Amino acid sequence: MQDIRRNLAEENKLCSLSNEIFVRVESDCRYNNPLINSGTTPFQAGIKVVCTMSENNTSAKQIVSFFTGNKLCSVATRLRGKGIEIICPIHGGVCTANIAEDASIGKRQCTVVLVPERAVNFLRISHITTDGDSKSYQGVKQVHCINVEALRDV
Numbered sequence: 001m002q003d004i005r006r007n008l009a010e011e012n013k014l015c016s017l018s019n020e021i022f023v024r025v026e027s028d029c030r031y032n033n034p035l036i037n038s039g040t041t042p043f044q045a046g047i048k049v050v051c052t053m054s055e056n057n058t059s060a061k062q063i064v065s066f067f068t069g070n071k072l073c074s075v076a077t078r079l080r081g082k083g084i085e086i087i088c089p090i091h092g093g094v095c096t097a098n099i100a101e102d103a104s105i106g107k108r109q110c111t112v113v114l115v116p117e118r119a120v121n122f123l124r125i126s127h128i129t130t131d132g133d134s135k136s137y138q139g140v141k142q143v144h145c146i147n148v149e150a151l152r153d154v
Helices: 003-016 074-081 114-119 134-144
Strands: 022-031 048-055 061-068 124-131 149-153
Touching: 003 048, 022 134, 061 074, 124 134
Parallel strands: 022 124, 124 149
Antiparallel strands: 022 048, 048 061
């Protein structure tokens, strides 16, 4: 993906764009939330998230950034069973979680912050196309510290 991002910047330069690092993207996240919350957990029912961001500058629509989030940690589950208080994902040892158990993975503006961080080395996002109800552009805006235009896919 780093090569894809580098090539996009080079293509923008060849097209004589005023700023070759700006790119238009589209992004979406998928969750494993059940359609109906079972009510058996005080936390959010979903425990995994996958976010992709693809470029809209070319007809190839290549993925320029990708993030997978996970709240599951088998080590913490085992240690909690022994009565040891564990906080994921910052506990000592091997932790397979990269999102805190009480974090809301449904807040796209929070999750999508992690996606553009990977693209920041070569590109800046000028426009982002998302779902009509998404606020993920706020996360992109936070990472890039520039005004990002939010486009809505109806």
